[in-house]
Amino acid sequence: MPLNKISLIKVEALSKISASSSERELKEVYTLYLGKKGILKSYLTELKNINDLKAKRASGSVINELCNELEKLITHKKYELKQKEINLNLDKEKVDLTTPERPEKVGKIHPIAKVINEISVIFSYMGFKLADGPDIEDEFHVFDALNTPKYHPAREESDTFYLNKLQDKRMVLRPHTTSVQIRVMENNRDFPIKVTAPGRVYRHDFDKTHTPMFHQIDGFYVDKNINMGHLKFYLNYFLDKFFNSSEVKIRFRPSFFPFTEPSAEIDISYNGSDWIEVLGSGIIHPNVLENVGINPKEYSGFAFGMGIERLAMLKYGISDLRDFYNNNMMWLNHYGFNFLSLTI
Numbered sequence: 001m002p003l004n005k006i007s008l009i010k011v012e013a014l015s016k017i018s019a020s021s022s023e024r025e026l027k028e029v030y031t032l033y034l035g036k037k038g039i040l041k042s043y044l045t046e047l048k049n050i051n052d053l054k055a056k057r058a059s060g061s062v063i064n065e066l067c068n069e070l071e072k073l074i075t076h077k078k079y080e081l082k083q084k085e086i087n088l089n090l091d092k093e094k095v096d097l098t099t100p101e102r103p104e105k106v107g108k109i110h111p112i113a114k115v116i117n118e119i120s121v122i123f124s125y126m127g128f129k130l131a132d133g134p135d136i137e138d139e140f141h142v143f144d145a146l147n148t149p150k151y152h153p154a155r156e157e158s159d160t161f162y163l164n165k166l167q168d169k170r171m172v173l174r175p176h177t178t179s180v181q182i183r184v185m186e187n188n189r190d191f192p193i194k195v196t197a198p199g200r201v202y203r204h205d206f207d208k209t210h211t212p213m214f215h216q217i218d219g220f221y222v223d224k225n226i227n228m229g230h231l232k233f234y235l236n237y238f239l240d241k242f243f244n245s246s247e248v249k250i251r252f253r254p255s256f257f258p259f260t261e262p263s264a265e266i267d268i269s270y271n272g273s274d275w276i277e278v279l280g281s282g283i284i285h286p287n288v289l290e291n292v293g294i295n296p297k298e299y300s301g302f303a304f305g306m307g308i309e310r311l312a313m314l315k316y317g318i319s320d321l322r323d324f325y326n327n328n329m330m331w332l333n334h335y336g337f338n339f340l341s342l343t344i
Contacts, residue, residue, distance in 0.1 A: 006062050009039060010069075017073050023081055030074050040067050112215055112324055115312040116198045119217055122241045126234060128194045128219060133180035135200055138169040141179040145291040146259040161202050161212075173202035177218040178259065178305055185222065185292040191299065192223035198308070211321055215308035220284065222294065222301030228262070231281055231302035235266060239278075243315060247271045260303055261285045270314055278314065279306035 013033050020026040033039050043063050050056040109117075120130060133141075142148075143155055153159060154175060161173040180197035198217040205212065221230065232252065239250055249269040257263045260282025267275040281304035286296035309321045318324075 006043075006059075006066060009033070010066055013066075013070055014073070017070070017077055020077060020081075023078060026074060026078055026081065033070055034067060034074075040070075110324075111312050111316065111318075112308055115308050115315070116215065116217065118242060119238075119306075119308070119311070120196060120198060122238050123196045123219060126194075126237065128196045128221075131180050131184050131195045131197045132199060133174075133177065133183050133197065135174060135202075136163065136171055137174040137179050138166070138171055140169070141182045142172055142174055142176070145182040145288065146178055147285050147287040147291070148258045152258060159204055161204070175203050176201050176305060177216045178303070181218060181220050181303060182288075182292055185289075185294060189294075192221065193301070194221045195219065211309075211325065214321070216305055217308060218303065218305040220301055220303040222284065222289075222299055224299055226283075226300045226302055228264075228283060228302070231264075231283070231304070234302075235279070235281060235304060239266070239268060242311070243268075243270060245271065251275065255280060255282075257282055259285050259288050268314075273314075276314065278310060279304055281305075 013029065016029045016032075017026070020029055031038060035041065040063055044060065047056050047060050047063075050059065124130075139155075142160075143152070148154060160175050163171040163173065165171065177197045177199045180199070181195070184195050184197075185193065196217055196219040198215065200213055201216045202213050221234070236250055239248060247270065251267050252264045253267055255263045255265040257280055260280075263280065263282035265277050266279050266281060267277050269275050281302065284301040284303050289296040289299060289301070309324055312318065312324070313321060
């Protein structure tokens, strides 16, 4: 195979590559010379017919060298054509580099979510784990297991949202997150059990301090020899940390809840305010422990529950609970509360 013929093919191929004005034309050049049935590939195939080993090696070396050179040139030309296309598109768009950039939209955390996070973090430092449960509950987990008798006012339809029965169980929108306490204790025998359960709850109320849907966080601690002293220690520690003020005064007031005995409501005076109830608590009633298969003679525990909105209103000076559910959160500025500074 004459080497001068290879030289002529090289000149011809270089000219076609240089003259290509599109990727389609460049692909045609590649196919013509480097394709499976291309000119140079066919020459490589013909080498087997050369008997002179020295001439065969010389021709093969020249052809392979040309193949490599053409591949590099085609790749480079393809890059040039793409850059040219990009520049043409930019020219068509007529980008004005002096135009100010679009403002970045930054989301902010809702005060309810912030307060839930604050409470959860404080209790996590004391060893409490988070738990969750369904918003739609059956009467057993909401009332029966919690030692709430059939005649209790909370079971009236004027107080609780009832739904259709499910598998012969009467279903409700849970009026408290204490139902999570039952679900956790039903399936847990790894003592001590220390859990907090934040979530949505539902009741027939709507005014400045009540809404049909609001948020609660319940907590409980079950182990051997748990008493009111433990309850007072944990809640005092929590309230001191949450309000972070030397002006917080705390008092425990005797009360009644079906699921705790003895029971106490906790009032606080914050920054010189009158006494305000912030949460309910007590020692878990023995019947509740029995209902979940825990021996009340061997184990005891305390439980507490608090409204998230009420704590947020107290801490941040918000007067109307319904404002939490407005679409425009800039209402917080009316209370002197810098919403934009909210961080987790």
